[in-house]
Amino acid sequence: METAIEIAGLQTHYGSREILKNVCASIPRGKTTVILGGSGCGKSTLLKHLIGLLKPTKGQILINGSDITRMDEDEMNEVRKKMGVLFQGAALLNSLTLGDNVALPIREHTRLNESTIKIMVRMKLDQVGLSGFENFFPSQLSGGMKKRAGLARALALDPEMIFFDEPSAGLDPVTAAGLDELILKLRNVFRMTSIVVTHEIESVFKISDYVIMLDAGNVLYQGDLAGLKASDHPRIRMFLERQPEQETYSPDDYFKIIAGD
Amino acid sequence: MPSGPKPAASAPASASWPEAVLGALGRRVLSLRGDIHDAAKIINDTVHWTFISPFKGRPIRFRASISEMVKAGYNSVPIISVISLFVGIILALQAAYQLKRMGALIYVANLVGVSLTRELGPIMTAIIVSGRSGSAFAAEIGSMKAAEEVDALTTMGVNPVRYLVVPKLLALMIMVPALTIISDLVGIFGGFLLAVTALEIHPYNYFQQTVNALLIKDVFTGLLKAWAFGIVITLVGAYQGFKVTGGAEEVGRRTTASVVTSIFLVVIVDLFFTGLFYYFT
Numbered sequence: 001m002e003t004a005i006e007i008a009g010l011q012t013h014y015g016s017r018e019i020l021k022n023v024c025a026s027i028p029r030g031k032t033t034v035i036l037g038g039s040g041c042g043k044s045t046l047l048k049h050l051i052g053l054l055k056p057t058k059g060q061i062l063i064n065g066s067d068i069t070r071m072d073e074d075e076m077n078e079v080r081k082k083m084g085v086l087f088q089g090a091a092l093l094n095s096l097t098l099g100d101n102v103a104l105p106i107r108e109h110t111r112l113n114e115s116t117i118k119i120m121v122r123m124k125l126d127q128v129g130l131s132g133f134e135n136f137f138p139s140q141l142s143g144g145m146k147k148r149a150g151l152a153r154a155l156a157l158d159p160e161m162i163f164f165d166e167p168s169a170g171l172d173p174v175t176a177a178g179l180d181e182l183i184l185k186l187r188n189v190f191r192m193t194s195i196v197v198t199h200e201i202e203s204v205f206k207i208s209d210y211v212i213m214l215d216a217g218n219v220l221y222q223g224d225l226a227g228l229k230a231s232d233h234p235r236i237r238m239f240l241e242r243q244p245e246q247e248t249y250s251p252d253d254y255f256k257i258i259a260g261d
Numbered sequence: 262m263p264s265g266p267k268p269a270a271s272a273p274a275s276a277s278w279p280e281a282v283l284g285a286l287g288r289r290v291l292s293l294r295g296d297i298h299d300a301a302k303i304i305n306d307t308v309h310w311t312f313i314s315p316f317k318g319r320p321i322r323f324r325a326s327i328s329e330m331v332k333a334g335y336n337s338v339p340i341i342s343v344i345s346l347f348v349g350i351i352l353a354l355q356a357a358y359q360l361k362r363m364g365a366l367i368y369v370a371n372l373v374g375v376s377l378t379r380e381l382g383p384i385m386t387a388i389i390v391s392g393r394s395g396s397a398f399a400a401e402i403g404s405m406k407a408a409e410e411v412d413a414l415t416t417m418g419v420n421p422v423r424y425l426v427v428p429k430l431l432a433l434m435i436m437v438p439a440l441t442i443i444s445d446l447v448g449i450f451g452g453f454l455l456a457v458t459a460l461e462i463h464p465y466n467y468f469q470q471t472v473n474a475l476l477i478k479d480v481f482t483g484l485l486k487a488w489a490f491g492i493v494i495t496l497v498g499a500y501q502g503f504k505v506t507g508g509a510e511e512v513g514r515r516t517t518a519s520v521v522t523s524i525f526l527v528v529i530v531d532l533f534f535t536g537l538f539y540y541f542t
Contacts, residue, residue, distance in 0.1 A: 051416050077418040091413035093405070105417045153417075 004029040004161055004193045005050065010059035012045060019045045020056070021217040027210070032187050032194040034204050037214035038239065046214065047165055047197045051085050052076050063161075081109055084154030084162040088169055090146040092138040098125065098149050099134030105156045124152040128182060144175035151182060161193035162186065168200050176203065183207050201240060213239070303422070303500050310423040311430055325428040333394040333429070334436030338443060341389055345444040348381060349373060349451025357460055366460055370470035373452030378479045382445040383437075384531055387490035390437055391523040395498040398429055399519035402502025403512040411503070426499045433491035441487040445480070482538045489534065490527050497523040 005027040012020045019042045027033045037043045048054045049061060052068055060067045063079055071079070092101045102121045106112065112120070125131055128148040138146055147167065154162055164183065168176035180203050186192045187209075198204060204211065204225070211228045213221040215235050221228055228236065238245070249257065315321050356372040402425055405411050414421045449471060456462040501519035505511050 048412075053412055053415060073420075080416055080418040083416070085413065085416040087409045087413055089408055091409040093410055093413075094408075104419065108417065108419050 002029045006062040008060045012056045031209035033210040034208040084159040090150030164196040306422040329432035345448040346451040349448035353452035353455040371474035374471040377448040383487040395494040398498030399501040403505035406505045430495045437491035438487040
């Protein structure tokens with residue numbers, strides 16, 4: 001298995017609160033890796049580190065063998081040209097049309113002429129099933145269409161790897177399933193490395209080749225899907241079987257909590 | 262326990278009062294240091310992407326700059342004209358109130374011309390522009406920050422400062438002086454209107470008096486101030502916008518803060534320049 005991203009000893013803080021404790025994981029090339037975990041386990045924070053938006057307190061992130069935590073802005077931008085990111089709310093620029101949104105990275109990083117860019121934009125929008133929408137503004141679209149347009153923009157420069165932050169959040173089951181199909185297509189047709197952050201267990205079963213499960217800032221499990229299903233770790237079982245957290249206080253503890261000291 | 266101020270209400274019961282006081286002081290200093298760091302970073306990035314990187318093959322977004330100029334400059338011509346006209350009239354009336362007691366009504370022209378070009382034109386323009394455009398900058402950048410659009414720009418390898426702030430800075434550096442010229446002219450015209458009607462000064466005399474009273478340096482120092490105000494307004498708007506971390510409520514708070522801060526800083530910068538010009542021109 002060839003690795004695309006290697007995470008070693010990653011530790012990070014928000015202020016004085018420790019979010020990621022000691023994350024070590026590797027993400028295989030050409031496969032779909034799902035980063036899984038409950039709310040607040042640090043999976044979005046991990047994603048922000050992988051795309052270079054946050055710098056860790058300690059540790060390394062090797063993308064194609066070079067450490068992005070030590071890169072300056074210019075070197076990082078070279079790496080960013082090879083990655084696409086689909087944000088949770090799609091993060092399309094509301095002041096631009098869909099066409100201009102998709103064209104933005106192409107215009108910034110290439111010197112292609114306008115007619116070539118137009119054709120590329122139509123191709124990308126067609127790839128996500130939005131042909132004919134290039135003159136619409138993001139505010140005129142539904143949530144699912146925005147996500148797909150965001151995906152078209154992420155694909156604009158034909159990246160090697162693509163990151164999804166909660167792709168199915170806020171979408172109905174049918175639209176979410178459509179997005180899962182698109183992710184599968186990217187792997188099967190283009191051999192793209194996808195990294196998906198989610199807590200939707202159904203979508204995990206459908207799309208993932210490789211799973212990294214986080215819990216309270218640590219890696220709880222990494223490996224293939226079959227291994228995850230077979231695991232008998234209580235936290236993993238609770239997650240897979242949708243069981244609520246069992247939190248019981250002793251009467252004394254409860255009194256301390258409500259008394260506030 | 263020594264007698265002294267009571268421990269701060271929020272401090273844990275275990276902390277003694279010096280600990281609480283020093284702790285509170287420390288948190289203040291740290292947060293102030295953070296704010297200074299953020300402001301310095303925005304100033305540094307803005308200067309870099311406006312004045313240095315265009316010479317290294319990363320051109321300025323020219324079309325976006327034009328559209329910002331239209332929004333911040335052209336669209337505020339009516340409001341600035343109306344306000345300047347009225348201020349010119351008011352100024353002439355107030356001047357006449359004192360000057361006519363000495364029979365020196367013709368000096369209304371001097372007072373209106375000099376105070377508008379040196380002071381009131383630039384500062385009124387700056388206040389209107391910070392209300393119209395400075396707040397719009399903060400709101401635009403702030404809501405983009407809240408919707409992860411700024412993060413999206415970064416991950417596409419597009420520097421948010423270059424993409425969002427530089428066109429606005431160029432627009433205001435050109436448009437605040439341009440609007441100031443309009444404000445000067447319209448304000449003087451307002452004073453002229455009042456003088457030739459209510460004060461019964463001969464139009465030609467008023468015109469001659471204004472031309473003789475004004476020096477090139479009066480107009481020029483006013484425009485230099487206006488240019489500096491444009492920079493201050495843009496930087497404050499951008500700073501407040503990029504400071505947004507939460508949602509809509511914070512965008513509103515930051516927008517208000519941007520107007521208050523930029524008017525405050527405009528007055529400070531005005532004081533500085535006026536002092537400078539008083540001694541060195």
